Amino acid sequence: MLAFLTQFAKAPKANIVFLYHDSSVQPAPTQYTDPLELLGDIRMLHLTQEQKDELRAKLRSDLATSDEREIWRHRALRKNLIHSLGQIV
Numbered sequence: 001m002l003a004f005l006t007q008f009a010k011a012p013k014a015n016i017v018f019l020y021h022d023s024s025v026q027p028a029p030t031q032y033t034d035p036l037e038l039l040g041d042i043r044m045l046h047l048t049q050e051q052k053d054e055l056r057a058k059l060r061s062d063l064a065t066s067d068e069r070e071i072w073r074h075r076a077l078r079k080n081l082i083h084s085l086g087q088i089v
Helices: 002-010 035-039 049-065 068-073 075-085
Strands: none
Touching (some): 035 049, 035 068, 035 075
């Protein structure tokens, strides 16, 4: 999570809109073929293919220093930040 938060050192000030909320009843994927699956439903973000590829790369980088459960636990925060800041984090 620390590596994830350090990305915001250069981010502009913004109001964070909390559209996404974690659901404790939704189980984390045990097997996945696409790292985007670790974020759950991302349809409201309306990402282009290029943005999805950028997000996949960031998630793969996070997986090198963290694990799937950590990404899953913080998925709502990440989606809210992407939505609010208008940039892939």
